[in-house]
Amino acid sequence: MADNDKAFLTINNIEVIYDHVILVLKGVSLEVPKGGIVALLGANGAGKSTTLKAISNLLGAERGDVTKGSIEYKGEQVHNLNPADLVKRGIVQVMEGRHCFEHLSIEENLLTGAYTRSDGRKAISDDMKLVYDYFPRLYERRSSQAGYTSGGEQQMCAIGRALMARPDMILLDEPSMGLAPQLVEEIFEIVRKLNQNEGVSILLAEQNTNIALRYSDYGYIMENGRVVMEGNAGELGENEDVKEFYLGISTEGRKSFRDVKHYRRRKRWLT
Amino acid sequence: MRIEQDVLKILLAALLLMAAIPWTAGKLSSDIFFEWPFFFEVAIGGLLAGVMYSLVALGFVLIFKASGVFNFSQGAMVLFSALTLVGLNELGVPIWLAIVFTLAIMVVLAVVIERVVLRPLVNQEHIILFMATIGITYFLDGFGQTLWGSEVKLLDLGIPNSPGLYFGGQILINDFDLVAALIAGILVISLAFFFQYTRIGRALRAVADDHQAALSIGIPLKHIWVIVWAVAGIVALVAGIMWGSKLGVQFSLALIALKALPVLILGGFTSVPGAIIGGLIIGAGEKLAEVFIAPMIGGGIEDWFAYMLALAFLVFRPQGLFGEKIIERV
Numbered sequence: 001m002a003d004n005d006k007a008f009l010t011i012n013n014i015e016v017i018y019d020h021v022i023l024v025l026k027g028v029s030l031e032v033p034k035g036g037i038v039a040l041l042g043a044n045g046a047g048k049s050t051t052l053k054a055i056s057n058l059l060g061a062e063r064g065d066v067t068k069g070s071i072e073y074k075g076e077q078v079h080n081l082n083p084a085d086l087v088k089r090g091i092v093q094v095m096e097g098r099h100c101f102e103h104l105s106i107e108e109n110l111l112t113g114a115y116t117r118s119d120g121r122k123a124i125s126d127d128m129k130l131v132y133d134y135f136p137r138l139y140e141r142r143s144s145q146a147g148y149t150s151g152g153e154q155q156m157c158a159i160g161r162a163l164m165a166r167p168d169m170i171l172l173d174e175p176s177m178g179l180a181p182q183l184v185e186e187i188f189e190i191v192r193k194l195n196q197n198e199g200v201s202i203l204l205a206e207q208n209t210n211i212a213l214r215y216s217d218y219g220y221i222m223e224n225g226r227v228v229m230e231g232n233a234g235e236l237g238e239n240e241d242v243k244e245f246y247l248g249i250s251t252e253g254r255k256s257f258r259d260v261k262h263y264r265r266r267k268r269w270l271t
Numbered sequence: 272m273r274i275e276q277d278v279l280k281i282l283l284a285a286l287l288l289m290a291a292i293p294w295t296a297g298k299l300s301s302d303i304f305f306e307w308p309f310f311f312e313v314a315i316g317g318l319l320a321g322v323m324y325s326l327v328a329l330g331f332v333l334i335f336k337a338s339g340v341f342n343f344s345q346g347a348m349v350l351f352s353a354l355t356l357v358g359l360n361e362l363g364v365p366i367w368l369a370i371v372f373t374l375a376i377m378v379v380l381a382v383v384i385e386r387v388v389l390r391p392l393v394n395q396e397h398i399i400l401f402m403a404t405i406g407i408t409y410f411l412d413g414f415g416q417t418l419w420g421s422e423v424k425l426l427d428l429g430i431p432n433s434p435g436l437y438f439g440g441q442i443l444i445n446d447f448d449l450v451a452a453l454i455a456g457i458l459v460i461s462l463a464f465f466f467q468y469t470r471i472g473r474a475l476r477a478v479a480d481d482h483q484a485a486l487s488i489g490i491p492l493k494h495i496w497v498i499v500w501a502v503a504g505i506v507a508l509v510a511g512i513m514w515g516s517k518l519g520v521q522f523s524l525a526l527i528a529l530k531a532l533p534v535l536i537l538g539g540f541t542s543v544p545g546a547i548i549g550g551l552i553i554g555a556g557e558k559l560a561e562v563f564i565a566p567m568i569g570g571g572i573e574d575w576f577a578y579m580l581a582l583a584f585l586v587f588r589p590q591g592l593f594g595e596k597i598i599e600r601v
């Protein structure tokens with residue numbers, strides 16, 4: 001595409017406060033180009049999810065508030081819009097932990113994703129076919145209650161549901177959470193295909209630095225509510241600090257491997 | 272569908288259980304008058320009265336499911352809608368038109384409640400929202416009576432209110448109760464259809480499941496709240512019409528909400544079929560208990576039977592008969 005690296009989503013120095021007192025983001029800036037996959041990396045509590053929720057404005061439901069900075073999408077200030085308006089403008093978040101509607105069937109879950117659309121039944125059922133093409137497993141399980149499907153199927157359901165809104169940009173929060181490595185790989189492959197074939201831009205929050213860097217073009221590393229490092233995915237993967245602290249490898253071998261494992265294990269309890 | 276079979280089984284089991292007690296008692300002592308046709312007459316009368324409880328409980332369940340708010344004002348909405356209907360009618364509006372107007376007023380009320388009460392309190396603790404609905408209760412009780420007066424009013428829809436003999440002339444049933452049950456049945460079936468098959472209905476179920484996720488795909492919670500409150504208002508109006516034409520439109524209508532509580536405990540707070548079946552069981556149970564068991568222990572069971580039953584349920588099955596299964600995967 002011609003305007004490939006023109007900024008699509010720009011976040012400028014935002015600050016987020018929960019409950020009027022807890023300062024969580026302390027000036028975060030980032031950019032997502034049109035058609036890009038950008039990774040947002042960092043340990044537990046770094047503020048990745050908060051950043052995504054600030055963009056999609058799901059913060060409001062958690063008593064969080066963007067108190068400084070600006071969020072610009074397709075050249076428009078969007079940080080006062082409510083989530084429904086943002087979905088209509090093409091930004092959808094796939095929340096951490098999947099959040100499928102448990103008592104609805106997979107197919108009904110997908111249909112709810114099209115709630116904001118007004119382009120008619122035909123267009124919606126075409127998109128449903130498209131989602132089933134990308135996720136054949138969802139087609140097999142289409143009439144099962146989502147709550148009884150496997151974790152991987154639920155993750156696919158959550159992504160498929162977001163696709164049903166016909167988004168230009170998906171905010172994808174920890175798709176790898178709690179899934180077996182092959183399945184994670186499978187899901188990332190599909191995400192890449194979606195990005196290439198459908199032109200959906202993706203902002204990806206991940207703890208799994210390794211896989212996130214392999215599938216994205218650019219990455220930001222967050223610590224403690226700040227962006228501490230950024231760069232092309234390939235360069236970040238080669239950076240010594242990143243290797244040591246986030247990939248669990250360093251020049252002296254795998255010395256911080258135990259820490260990495262430790263926070264992964266804790267993660268299950270925390271979420 | 273499975274749930275409907277469950278409903279039938281439970282209702283049947285409950286009825287048989289209720290028959291077993293007076294039947295054995297009748298065998299044991301001659302003081303108790305027991306005959307099957309008479310038993311069924313009482314049971315059917317009770318079931319038909321139970322339909323009313325179901326309607327009120329249904330209003331609670333809808334709002335509770337969609338917003339987690341326990342709407343204390345459901346009873347007040349019943350009273351308010353009935354008062355408005357009779358009031359309009361007394362002003363000379365023909366009754367059918369008055370029903371249409373009252374429906375519109377209940378929808379407007381839902382919009383106002385969302386705007387003025389719910390929206391400013393969004394994200395507050397549930398207990399705060401609960402207290403806000405107590406406020407709505409007092410407002411509606413007061414406002415309705417200020418507007419339309421507080422004396423007992425008659426509501427006459429022209430439905431025949433005479434007992435008729437059914438099942439080969441053996442069982443006496445009030446025609447009005449039959450019509451009321453029929454209308455309630457139609458209402459419930461259309462609601463079920465609405466929830467199951469429409470886009471908005473699906474969105475309502477989605478919100479009931481996970482409101483954050485609903486928000487994330489762009490379902491505006493505000494609209495959903497207006498819709499459930501409006502539906503609850505419409506259900507309240509139907510209940511108000513039925514009770515009002517039976518008992519007269521008066522303050523005591525607001526108190527039937529108190530009967531809805533045991534119904535909810537029995538049926539589960541989040542289950543629409545539960546509300547319906549709970550209402551039927553309590554309706555039939557309290558009439559049967561009054562007629563067949565009260566003589567054994569000295570009368571007056573009807574008033575507290577429902578609460579006893581609810582208490583027993585709280586002990587043995589706190590999620591109610593149909594409380595939503597929490598899906599646990601391991």
Ligand SMILES: Nc1ncnc2c1ncn2[C@@H]1O[C@H](COP(=O)(O)OP(=O)(O)OP(=O)(O)O)[C@@H](O)[C@H]1O
Binds near residue numbers: 018024045047
């Ligand atoms: N609703 C909330 N109220 C108060 N504090 C919150 C809230 N949500 C998150 N926080 C705090 O904000 C910080 C950042 O949380 P966030 O969920 O954004 O981290 P994260 O990078 O997504 O972590 P994880 O990898 O565990 O998902 C944490 O310290 C967390 O405790």
Ligand SMILES: [Mg+2]
Binds near residue numbers: 096
């Ligand atoms: Mg997170």
